[in-house]
Amino acid sequence: MPDIDETHDISRPPWVASALSHPVFPxxxxxxxxxxxxxxxxxxxxxxxxxxxDLKRALEAGLFTGPARDAAAAAAAPTLNAFMALGKAPRAAxxxxxxxxxxEGDEAAPxxxxxxxxxxxxxxxxxxxPAAIGSYTDFFAGIHHAYNGGVRNKRNPPLLPNYKYVxxxxxxxxxxxxPSGTPVRRPNGQRKRVDESAPSFGPSRNLDFELELGVWIGxxxxxxxxxxxxxxxxHVVGLCMLNDWSARDVQAWEYQPLGPFLSKNFGTTxxxxxxxxxxxxxxxxxxxxxxxGDPRPLPYLWDEADQAGGAFDIGLEVLIRTTAMRDAxxxxxxxxxxxxxxxxxxxxxxxxxxxxxxxxLEPGDIFGSGTLSAPDRSGWGSLSELSExxxxxxxxxxxxxRTFLEDGDELILRASAQxxxxxxxGFGDCAGRIMxxxxxx
Amino acid sequence: MPDIDETHDISRPPWVASALSHPVFPxxxxxxxxxxxxxxxxxxxxxxxxxxxDLKRALEAGLFTGPARDAAAAAAAPTLNAFMALGKAPRAAxxxxxxxxxxEGDEAAPxxxxxxxxxxxxxxxxxxxPAAIGSYTDFFAGIHHAYNGGVRNKRNPPLLPNYKYVxxxxxxxxxxxxPSGTPVRRPNGQRKRVDESAPSFGPSRNLDFELELGVWIGxxxxxxxxxxxxxxxxHVVGLCMLNDWSARDVQAWEYQPLGPFLSKNFGTTxxxxxxxxxxxxxxxxxxxxxxxGDPRPLPYLWDEADQAGGAFDIGLEVLIRTTAMRDAxxxxxxxxxxxxxxxxxxxxxxxxxxxxxxxxLEPGDIFGSGTLSAPDRSGWGSLSELSExxxxxxxxxxxxxRTFLEDGDELILRASAQxxxxxxxGFGDCAGRIMxxxxxx
Numbered sequence: 001m002p003d004i005d006e007t008h009d010i011s012r013p014p015w016v017a018s019a020l021s022h023p024v025f026p027x028x029x030x031x032x033x034x035x036x037x038x039x040x041x042x043x044x045x046x047x048x049x050x051x052x053x054d055l056k057r058a059l060e061a062g063l064f065t066g067p068a069r070d071a072a073a074a075a076a077a078p079t080l081n082a083f084m085a086l087g088k089a090p091r092a093a094x095x096x097x098x099x100x101x102x103x104e105g106d107e108a109a110p111x112x113x114x115x116x117x118x119x120x121x122x123x124x125x126x127x128x129x130p131a132a133i134g135s136y137t138d139f140f141a142g143i144h145h146a147y148n149g150g151v152r153n154k155r156n157p158p159l160l161p162n163y164k165y166v167x168x169x170x171x172x173x174x175x176x177x178x179p180s181g182t183p184v185r186r187p188n189g190q191r192k193r194v195d196e197s198a199p200s201f202g203p204s205r206n207l208d209f210e211l212e213l214g215v216w217i218g219x220x221x222x223x224x225x226x227x228x229x230x231x232x233x234x235h236v237v238g239l240c241m242l243n244d245w246s247a248r249d250v251q252a253w254e255y256q257p258l259g260p261f262l263s264k265n266f267g268t269t270x271x272x273x274x275x276x277x278x279x280x281x282x283x284x285x286x287x288x289x290x291x292x293g294d295p296r297p298l299p300y301l302w303d304e305a306d307q308a309g310g311a312f313d314i315g316l317e318v319l320i321r322t323t324a325m326r327d328a329x330x331x332x333x334x335x336x337x338x339x340x341x342x343x344x345x346x347x348x349x350x351x352x353x354x355x356x357x358x359x360x361l362e363p364g365d366i367f368g369s370g371t372l373s374a375p376d377r378s379g380w381g382s383l384s385e386l387s388e389x390x391x392x393x394x395x396x397x398x399x400x401x402r403t404f405l406e407d408g409d410e411l412i413l414r415a416s417a418q419x420x421x422x423x424x425x426g427f428g429d430c431a432g433r434i435m436x437x438x439x440x441x
Numbered sequence: 442m443p444d445i446d447e448t449h450d451i452s453r454p455p456w457v458a459s460a461l462s463h464p465v466f467p468x469x470x471x472x473x474x475x476x477x478x479x480x481x482x483x484x485x486x487x488x489x490x491x492x493x494x495d496l497k498r499a500l501e502a503g504l505f506t507g508p509a510r511d512a513a514a515a516a517a518a519p520t521l522n523a524f525m526a527l528g529k530a531p532r533a534a535x536x537x538x539x540x541x542x543x544x545e546g547d548e549a550a551p552x553x554x555x556x557x558x559x560x561x562x563x564x565x566x567x568x569x570x571p572a573a574i575g576s577y578t579d580f581f582a583g584i585h586h587a588y589n590g591g592v593r594n595k596r597n598p599p600l601l602p603n604y605k606y607v608x609x610x611x612x613x614x615x616x617x618x619x620p621s622g623t624p625v626r627r628p629n630g631q632r633k634r635v636d637e638s639a640p641s642f643g644p645s646r647n648l649d650f651e652l653e654l655g656v657w658i659g660x661x662x663x664x665x666x667x668x669x670x671x672x673x674x675x676h677v678v679g680l681c682m683l684n685d686w687s688a689r690d691v692q693a694w695e696y697q698p699l700g701p702f703l704s705k706n707f708g709t710t711x712x713x714x715x716x717x718x719x720x721x722x723x724x725x726x727x728x729x730x731x732x733x734g735d736p737r738p739l740p741y742l743w744d745e746a747d748q749a750g751g752a753f754d755i756g757l758e759v760l761i762r763t764t765a766m767r768d769a770x771x772x773x774x775x776x777x778x779x780x781x782x783x784x785x786x787x788x789x790x791x792x793x794x795x796x797x798x799x800x801x802l803e804p805g806d807i808f809g810s811g812t813l814s815a816p817d818r819s820g821w822g823s824l825s826e827l828s829e830x831x832x833x834x835x836x837x838x839x840x841x842x843r844t845f846l847e848d849g850d851e852l853i854l855r856a857s858a859q860x861x862x863x864x865x866x867g868f869g870d871c872a873g874r875i876m877x878x879x880x881x882x
Contacts, residue, residue, distance in 0.1 A: 134575075135616055140699060149698075160697050165640050166631055170699035171612040171706070175576055175801050176664055185665045187798030190607055190739065199606050201739045201797070223617055223708065224626045226879070247798070256601050257590075258581060258611035259700020265612070265800040267664065298631065298642045300881075356642070357628030357688070358879075359706040360616050438667070438799075440741075 019049030024426030084218025131364035203437035211381030323408035460490030465867030525659025572805035644878035652822030764849035
């Protein structure tokens, strides 16, 4: 794996004490994000243990030179679009320099001397969406989720004929993407049960989550100039977690023939840190061979190197905490555990497909992967799957049950990449709590 | 009609000679746009006859005061998002001042004295997309287009059950919206004919246009705060024409279950001038009563004032010019003539629906109306309708025939609002010519 380098070396301890063996943001992670403090406006930073390293102040202190300096200047801004536009080489140069500045050793001396200025306690900061998101595209690449939906819709076979040929996707809504922690209001909308003769307008009765990976895009392409699959990986900056909140009753009524709209655009929650593809290099793996009988991808979606190392082994989990659990001081309950490896299409295949007709991607665009359900029930990534469209009640340790989300429920997505001999790389929480719908009238 | 005022007075001639009885951009139109010259960068301007009035220079010359000055400053920028954020009052104040500056009379003296500085010949300027478009939502509110599609798909009844309840829409792609005149490359994509066992990748064989109205949005709403229908009209800045180019073969194969994606995102052409709702006040009309038996819209979509004057009477036409016609110096041929009045939903209903679950609209967002077909064949707004999915060849006066678009074809959308006693308000061309697909491999 050519991208594994000294920035993955676990024998180098950080001088930032909280980062030592940190389960989410160790020295080997170094994700980029945008934060603000009570006193200061949003600017770029890097998570390190329980602190945030202030790129703006580090830049002002003259800690960077050359390509790392250019990248640090872009990553210090209130939105990281320019940073995402830079591409891999300056980003990797900045990562190497950050590693050197934060690892024990002589090179760290200038940063260490300024630690009181350069480090903020993360829990005293506010995180923001890290880019002005131009466009948000949501894929449907979790094949087990697609299959489960087909089963519930009594399709035989459950997958539609295009699924194994087309990395199916739709355009979703960029304006309503929120950082983790933003409350999510239950939407009002048109719903019609099969036993009702006409729709009514009111609060969604079937509010759901979707466990998705978010993919940050840059540099992108000019309109009319597709990105060939062999170059597609160069346009993926990093990953986050993404909860594609879904109002299933609204969705069922509205989605024909043009796809989901209001059922998905009332809010999408992301974890605010961009975990770079450089940090995730040790967790790349071969795309699993397709099951016997599945078609080979068309040539524009096929690249040997992508097949050999374009997938990721990253563990995922979904947790719920109801109001009763919160009041009782009980920890969140794990609803599901899955893995990014269950994607049917690689990120490079998504990029190549998205641009094959000429559509232009821009720095700061984001993709959702589609719901990342595991093959078995313990890893299903939505309540519509777990409750079989509301027909099976899910038991919680608090004695409560759920089919869909209730007001006050908090839903938390987490990711953790683990491999023997490497530091564990976490993504940070992707959390949101449901507020009651606005009263009508 | 309360919004008809002195800026619609046809007894006031302009001092700009080319604007006198101009069929598209008379003194009573005053649309806003963004232009550049060979020497100078993009900035805001106003179309007047065959000229563009330079708002940046007019501002520098001190021609505006008060709210009109604030609006002029926002409208002079390289993108008009801040102008769209202002809302109606400053925009209307600027319109009144522009009318006074460009009409014969004493108030025009300071502008007239600077005419050599303030006016550019439009044909020597380049027009740009007038905003940084945050999000592009495409509605499906042309009921005759929806009906025709159902007939072709052999649905009985042709309209889906939700059509008359839901202003159906989907999120489309903002990054690939282009100003009129930008060539459009035929996309490659996956296509599968019913007689083929598997899809292949190659140039779309069924490239189509769609005759749509574009709707510019501002000021918009905060996430979680719906815009009630009675206030929805305040969030529509103005209109343009929009060609939602569509690769029908790609669409047919990809669109289930999440809607159109690559079949629509390779390029969308708009006419570059924002014709304001103030300019169009004389062309408002009552929304036609729904046919007997159609359901009454749900309360969140119902407003008496909107029903009484929320629709528009604006004539539309579609013209085609093939390479052979261009080489022969023949004028473009009219394929279709329709009218905005055929929309099943008003613009206010679109705004109210889009935000009813809390989705936030932002200044500079754009809506497409959906294909604006008239009830009869002479006004159908796409080739899939006119050629009945390619089964009927359309005869052109050049002796050529078409089912779908061929390379070199230019497609032009036009709009013209006409009413006795008022100046004719045009939108300017929405034109694009098809380039051959990129060679594969």
